[in-house]
Amino acid sequence: MATTYSKTTLSANKPRRWFWQRTHTRRITRSIAFYAFISPWLIGFVLLGIIPLAVGILASFTNYDGINVETVKWLGSRNYSRVFNDSEAIYAFQRTLLWSALNVPIWLVVSFTLALILNQGIKARGFFRTLFYLPSIIPVVAVVWAWRLLLDPNNGVLNAIISIFRPGTAILWTTEYALPSLTAISVWKGAGVGMVIFLAGLQGIPRELEEAAVIDGATRLRVFLHVTIPLMTPVIFFQLILGIIGSLQQFDLPVLLAGGRIGSVPPRATYFYVVHTMQQIFTFSRFGYGLALMWLLFVVIVIFTVIVFRTSRYWVYYEVEAKGEGK
Amino acid sequence: MSALSPVQRRDSRRKRIRQGFAYVILYVTAFLLAVPIIWVILSSFKAESEYVKYPPQVLPNPFVWDNYVHALTWIPFFQFAWNSTFLATVFSTLTVVTSAMVGFAFARLEAPGKGRLFGIVVSLLMVPAIVTIIPQFVLFARLHLTNTYWPWVLWGVSASPFHIFLFRQFFTGVPKELEDAAEVDGAGPFRIFWQIFLPNAQPALATSFILNFVGVWGDWLAPIIYLDVKKTTLAVKLATATYSNPGDPTSQILVTITLAAAVIYTIPPVVMFFLAQRNIMEGVVTTGLK
Numbered sequence: 001m002a003t004t005y006s007k008t009t010l011s012a013n014k015p016r017r018w019f020w021q022r023t024h025t026r027r028i029t030r031s032i033a034f035y036a037f038i039s040p041w042l043i044g045f046v047l048l049g050i051i052p053l054a055v056g057i058l059a060s061f062t063n064y065d066g067i068n069v070e071t072v073k074w075l076g077s078r079n080y081s082r083v084f085n086d087s088e089a090i091y092a093f094q095r096t097l098l099w100s101a102l103n104v105p106i107w108l109v110v111s112f113t114l115a116l117i118l119n120q121g122i123k124a125r126g127f128f129r130t131l132f133y134l135p136s137i138i139p140v141v142a143v144v145w146a147w148r149l150l151l152d153p154n155n156g157v158l159n160a161i162i163s164i165f166r167p168g169t170a171i172l173w174t175t176e177y178a179l180p181s182l183t184a185i186s187v188w189k190g191a192g193v194g195m196v197i198f199l200a201g202l203q204g205i206p207r208e209l210e211e212a213a214v215i216d217g218a219t220r221l222r223v224f225l226h227v228t229i230p231l232m233t234p235v236i237f238f239q240l241i242l243g244i245i246g247s248l249q250q251f252d253l254p255v256l257l258a259g260g261r262i263g264s265v266p267p268r269a270t271y272f273y274v275v276h277t278m279q280q281i282f283t284f285s286r287f288g289y290g291l292a293l294m295w296l297l298f299v300v301i302v303i304f305t306v307i308v309f310r311t312s313r314y315w316v317y318y319e320v321e322a323k324g325e326g327k
Numbered sequence: 328m329s330a331l332s333p334v335q336r337r338d339s340r341r342k343r344i345r346q347g348f349a350y351v352i353l354y355v356t357a358f359l360l361a362v363p364i365i366w367v368i369l370s371s372f373k374a375e376s377e378y379v380k381y382p383p384q385v386l387p388n389p390f391v392w393d394n395y396v397h398a399l400t401w402i403p404f405f406q407f408a409w410n411s412t413f414l415a416t417v418f419s420t421l422t423v424v425t426s427a428m429v430g431f432a433f434a435r436l437e438a439p440g441k442g443r444l445f446g447i448v449v450s451l452l453m454v455p456a457i458v459t460i461i462p463q464f465v466l467f468a469r470l471h472l473t474n475t476y477w478p479w480v481l482w483g484v485s486a487s488p489f490h491i492f493l494f495r496q497f498f499t500g501v502p503k504e505l506e507d508a509a510e511v512d513g514a515g516p517f518r519i520f521w522q523i524f525l526p527n528a529q530p531a532l533a534t535s536f537i538l539n540f541v542g543v544w545g546d547w548l549a550p551i552i553y554l555d556v557k558k559t560t561l562a563v564k565l566a567t568a569t570y571s572n573p574g575d576p577t578s579q580i581l582v583t584i585t586l587a588a589a590v591i592y593t594i595p596p597v598v599m600f601f602l603a604q605r606n607i608m609e610g611v612v613t614t615g616l617k
Contacts, residue, residue: 034438044481055465149367149370
C-alpha cells in the first residue's frame with residue numbers, strides 16, 4: 001500500500017506512520033463498535049446461557065429440591081446411574097423414540113409432497129401456501145381444543161364419521177390411540193412450515209436441469225428420483241435434524257391433551273421422556289434428578305445430530321463437490 | 328393452437344390432467360386442514376346441551392352468541408389478555424431491537440473473533456429449548472424473579488439467535504453504497520445503524536416482531552412455570568376448561584364457552600399473520616434454508 005509511496009517521498013515515514021495509526025485506531029474503534037453492538041446478546045448468552053447451564057450441570061450431581069440450598073448434598077454420579085434403573089424413564093424414552101420414528105418421517109413426507117404439488121405451476125399457489133401455513137400460527141392451546149372435539153371418544157367427530165360405516169364405534173383416540181392421534185395433530189400443525197421451506201428449495205432448482213433430463217428421454221419418475229431428490233437433499237437434511245430435535249423434546253402436546261396443567265399425566269402411550277422429566281421436577285421437586293434426566297436427553301440429541309451430520313456425506317448432495325467431501 | 332404438433336398436444340393434455348389431479352389433492356388437503364378450525368368455531372356457538380349430544384350436529388341450532396359474551400365476562404378475560412399482550416409486546420420490542428443490532432454487527436462490522444462468535448449463534452439455533460428452560464428457572468427462582476415479568480425482559484434484551492440470523496441475512500443484502508455515503512459524511516456505526524439500516528429494514532422488523540409476538544402469545548410452558556394464577560396469560564388460563572356460571576353455584580364446567588374464549592384468543596395472531604404473511608414466509612425460508 002504505502003510502500004511505493006515511501007520510495008518517492010523524502011519524508012516517507014511521516015505519512016506512513018500517520019496512515020498506519022489512522023487505520024489502526026480505526027480498526028480498534030470498529031472492533032469496539034462491533035462488540036458494543038453484539039453486547040446485549042453476548043452478555044445475555046453468558047448470564048442466561050452459560051451460567052444457568054453450569055449451575056444446571058452442578059445441580060444435576062446433587063439432591064437439590066428447587067427451594068432449600070442448606071440441605072443440598074453432593075451425590076456424585078448417583079442421579080445419573082439412577083436414570084438407568086428408573087424403569088419409567090426407560091419406558092418414556094422408548095415411547096419418545098417410537099413417537100419420533102412415527103412423527104418425523106410422516107411430517108417430512110407430507111410437507112415434501114405438498115411442496116411438490118404446489119410446485120406444479122399451480123395458479124392459486126399463494127392461496128394454498130397461506131392456508132397450509134395457517135395451523136402453525138394458531139396457538140397450541142387452541143389447537144388442542146380443536147382436536148379434543150374431533151378425537152373425543154364420546155361425542156367426537158371422528159368416531160361419529162366412522163360410526164356411519166361401523167355403527168357404535170367408540171375408539172379411545174386420546175388414550176389407547178394417543179400416539180397416532182398426537183402424530184396427526186403434530187403433522188397438521190407443522191406441515192405448513194415444512195412445506196414453505198421445501199417449496200423454496202424446489203424453486204431454487206434450475207428449470208434447465210429438469211428440462212434437459214426430460215429432453216434426454218427421462219420419465220417424470222426418473223427426473224424426480226435422479227434430479228429433484230438429490231438436489232433437495234441439503235434441505236431434507238436440515239429439516240430432518242430440526243424434526244428429530246423437536247420430536248425428542250415433545251412435551252406440551254401430550255400434557256395439554258391430558259388436561260393442561262403442569263402436572264397432568266398423559267396416557268401411557270404418550271408418556272414421553274420430557275413429560276417424565278417435568279414430573280420429577282415439578283410434581284416431586286426432584287430438581288437434581290430432573291436435571292440429570294435432561295442432560296442425558298441433551299446427550300442423546302447431540303448423538304442423533306452427529307449421526308445425521310456424519311452420514312450426510314453419503315446422501316446429501318452439495319453442488320460444490322469438494323465442499324461436500326469435507327463435510 | 329392449430330400450430331401444435333400431435334405430440335405437443337398430447338403433452339399439454341397430460342399436463343392438464345396432472346394439474347387437475349394436483350388441484351383435487353390440494354382442495355382435499357385444504358379441507359382436511361380446515362376441518363378442526365371450522366369445527367371449533369361452529370362448536371363455540373353451540374349450547375352446552377347441544378355440544379354434548381351424540382352424534383354431533385354440524386350447525387349450531389340455535390346460534391348461542393352469548394357464549395362469546397360469557398367468555399369475556401365470566402372470568403377476568405381482559406386481565407389475562409392484557410397480561411398476554413404486555414408480555415408479548417415487551418419481549419418482542421426488546422428482542423427485535425437487540426436482534427437487529429446484533430444482526431447488523433454480524434453483517435456489516437468487522438472485528439477479531441467475529442467468525443467464531445457467529446459460529447456460536449448458528450450452533451445455538453440447534454440447541455434444544457428444553458435444555459435451558461429448567462436451569463434458567465432454577466436461576467430465576469434463586470434471584471426471586473419468578474412470578475414477575477422480568478424473565479421476559481431479560482430474554483428480550485439478550486436477543487434471539489433465530490432473529491439475529493434473520494436480520495444478518497437481511498442486512499447483508501443492503502447495498503454498500505448507502506453506508507459508504509454516510510461514512511464519508513462522518514457518521515459512526517451507531518448512526519449508520521439507527522438512521523439508515525433500521526428505517527430500511529421494515530419488512531424484517533415486521534416479520535421478526537410478529538413471529539416473536541405470536542410465539543409469546545401462544546407460549547404455554549414459560550408462563551405456567553413462572554407465573555401464578557393472577558399474573559398468568561390467556562394461554563395458561565384457556566388450557567383448561569375453567570368457565571362455569573358465576574350466578575349458579577351448581578353450574579357445571581362449560582366447554583363451549585371455553586371454546587369461544589379460545590377462538591377470541593386465536594384472532595390476534597391470525598390477523599397479524601395475514602397482515603404480514605408474505606414477509607413471514609420469506610423470513611422462515613431465509614432462516615430455514617441458510
